[in-house]
Amino acid sequence: MTRRTPRPRERGIPEATVARLPVYLRALQALNDQGTPTISSEDLAAITGVNSAKLRKDLSHLGSYGTRGVGYDVDYLIYQVSRELGLTQDWSVAIIGIGNLGRALANYGGFGSRGFRIAALLDADSSIVGDKVAGLPVRHIEILEEVVAGESVSIGVIATPAAAAQSVCDRLVGCGVTSVLNFAPVVLNVPPSVDVRKVDLSIELQILAFHEQRKSDGYGGPEWFGIPGSLT
Amino acid sequence: MTRRTPRPRERGIPEATVARLPVYLRALQALNDQGTPTISSEDLAAITGVNSAKLRKDLSHLGSYGTRGVGYDVDYLIYQVSRELGLTQDWSVAIIGIGNLGRALANYGGFGSRGFRIAALLDADSSIVGDKVAGLPVRHIEILEEVVAGESVSIGVIATPAAAAQSVCDRLVGCGVTSVLNFAPVVLNVPPSVDVRKVDLSIELQILAFHEQRKSDGYGGPEWFGIPGSLT
DNA sequence: AGGTGTGAAAGTGTTCACAGCC
DNA sequence: GGCTGTGAACACTTTCACACCT
Incomplete structure (x- = not known):
């Protein structure tokens, strides 16, 4: 063998x-x-x-x-x-939604050392289509399917407003993208073969707030010490 | 009782x-x-x-x-x-590092519905200190301690370059901040009483790449179907 | 001696399935 | 009839502790 x-x-x-x-x-x-x-x-x-x-x-x-x-x-x-x-091969990434966040992502040079190539930027706002961001032209979301095929995009990054996220996601999935990184504050519905990872600022803050509240609460004064790992 | x-x-x-x-x-x-x-x-x-x-x-x-x-x-x-x-009270947030990402965060209006108030923006670059971002003046990081005390900041958001993150974090912790949201790609060292949450773009992409690789691998063809929950 | 690789134990999280209440 | 709340089973993760290799 x-x-x-x-x-x-x-x-x-x-x-x-x-x-x-x-x-x-x-x-x-x-x-x-x-x-x-x-x-x-x-x-x-x-x-x-x-x-x-x-x-x-x-x-x-x-x-x-x-x-x-x-x-x-x-x-x-x-x-x-x-x-x-899987970083010995290169993955093409498309960023959809070139607002403040999309721009920040596009400019975030060290996009994971190596292994990833930002291949396309897409937005629905015609007034920014054609602008160059991080050296790449912003293209219109109308031609998403074309761009995904042409650039062999395998990871889609959604940085649109919440209202647009699901429909953008559907279109990505529709043209064969099976990995999505979602920055919009919505739960995306996808078939089970698609991987979605979510990055949500306000959720992170809320989790911090929960712990912060506990610290300054009446709780925890007495039993705070001596319980190894009561924090984490 | x-x-x-x-x-x-x-x-x-x-x-x-x-x-x-x-x-x-x-x-x-x-x-x-x-x-x-x-x-x-x-x-x-x-x-x-x-x-x-x-x-x-x-x-x-x-x-x-x-x-x-x-x-x-x-x-x-x-x-x-x-x-x-803990969202019935308001938490003051300071963003440190007003580059592309810091700007995006500052402008991200719906910062978790309610419960959070962006209280201060800080940066080390004198040439942007004084600028207004999202209606707030950028202040110099020199006066971090003063600002944290003055604005009763309880959550620090680190959006600096990786090299600066640990020292910014130390200063936050030094003036009593016990909750940190870290966007810099470094592991922060903090005492156990401090909560750190990390948001890391390249880590998320790498996790997606791992699964993407598996999908297109020799693996998984045969046993792909019929195993409920083989993904997730 | 020093440090990996791993069974076994302990700890966490998820899912099932149903008793009990509206 | 419908739906919550939860014990019990299961699955996954972490940690310990040590056999074994260099």
């Missing part, structure tokens, strides 16, 4: 692990930039703010890439994590 | 529940705007994209606010959820 790419574990990296791999990757790249050749799970865990056992278990899902008594080779681990995350 | 506010459950709403309450709240407000007086868990769950049992369990952590055979009173539930999230 021959297999060209020695696939580590046949399938199923836990979602919680996937969400942390980018954090490890960033730390590893920083270590690499400063010339560190190897790193122990203990040290990398400290840098990324996780428990070292968790880090080792996370990495073990990719395969056995560490050396006992030594640690992990930074370069090699960068390669393995990148590969697992 | 007298208690003015009838506190539902003495303590400990699960973190996962807290993260969903803002989503329910937004849906409830939309229902209220369109005049819907009551809603069942089934219907609210459909709108917010969760399982109805989960929704009921989430709400049960706040108390017994539903009516069997009927559903939940929209108005009353809005009040209870808002109160639990």
